[in-house]
Amino acid sequence: MKITVCNGKGGAGKTTLSVLLASAFRQAGHRVALLDRDPQGTATRWIGETHDVELAVAGGDHRILIIDTPPQLDSPLLHQSLAESDCALLVSSPSPADLWTSQDSVAVIRRHLPAGRPARILFNQVQPRTVLGKDLATLAQRIGLPALSAHIGRRQAFQHAALLGWSALDAASREELLQAALELSALQP
Numbered sequence: 001m002k003i004t005v006c007n008g009k010g011g012a013g014k015t016t017l018s019v020l021l022a023s024a025f026r027q028a029g030h031r032v033a034l035l036d037r038d039p040q041g042t043a044t045r046w047i048g049e050t051h052d053v054e055l056a057v058a059g060g061d062h063r064i065l066i067i068d069t070p071p072q073l074d075s076p077l078l079h080q081s082l083a084e085s086d087c088a089l090l091v092s093s094p095s096p097a098d099l100w101t102s103q104d105s106v107a108v109i110r111r112h113l114p115a116g117r118p119a120r121i122l123f124n125q126v127q128p129r130t131v132l133g134k135d136l137a138t139l140a141q142r143i144g145l146p147a148l149s150a151h152i153g154r155r156q157a158f159q160h161a162a163l164l165g166w167s168a169l170d171a172a173s174r175e176e177l178l179q180a181a182l183e184l185s186a187l188q189p
């Protein structure tokens with residue numbers, strides 16, 4: 001199962017969630033690899049620090065491939081990734097300022113992900129007790145894709161995890177990631 005993680009905006013959390021979802025799949029016993037298609041190479045460097053997950057190599061023996069993509073909707077690397085994926089995962093914050101980019105990202109997903117393949121939103125940086133955190137279903141409707149019922153809170157632990165890996169995450173963060181991974185694996189063709 002190939003999953004393209006995308007959003008036209010930098011800072012949405014694509015790289016953070018690509019690496020940590022790959023870790024979550026691994027924790028759940030899946031053979032997973034990560035393909036870093038962002039020329040900035042953040043995911044590659046991150047994995048070089050933590051060794052939590054494998055980077056994809058040609059002919060590698062994995063069942064799940066997570067593809068991190070650049071924050072440009074006109075990137076051929078993004079289009080190619082979507083075209084060869086079984087599923088697209090749009091990482092989006094619930095901030096209204098990010099709504100428009102997320103809607104534009106949906107248009108690109110629809111154009112390049114082969115027909116009939118599932119696409120989902122994963123809300124990131126959610127603050128549960130705020131108005132925005134409470135109405136994720138309405139927001140998903142406006143963006144134009146169904147959302148996973150799992151969402152990812154805004155916590156410093158996610159920043160520490162860039163250096164220290166899965167072991168830096170608290171139980172709540174792990175639980176959110178494992179639930180998202182479980183929902184994604186249920187979409188498997």
Ligand SMILES: Nc1ncnc2c1ncn2[C@@H]1O[C@H](COP(=O)(O)OP(=O)(O)O)[C@@H](O)[C@H]1O
Binds near residue numbers: 016125152154156162
């Ligand atoms: N859930 C979160 N809670 C707190 N900080 C986060 C969260 N997700 C991402 N970040 C931080 O936001 C910044 C941008 O994340 P990143 O994954 O690099 O975004 P992108 O790959 O979409 O550009 C990073 O500093 C990262 O640590």
Ligand SMILES: [Mg+2]
Binds near residue numbers: 014015016038042069
């Ligand atoms: Mg990135």
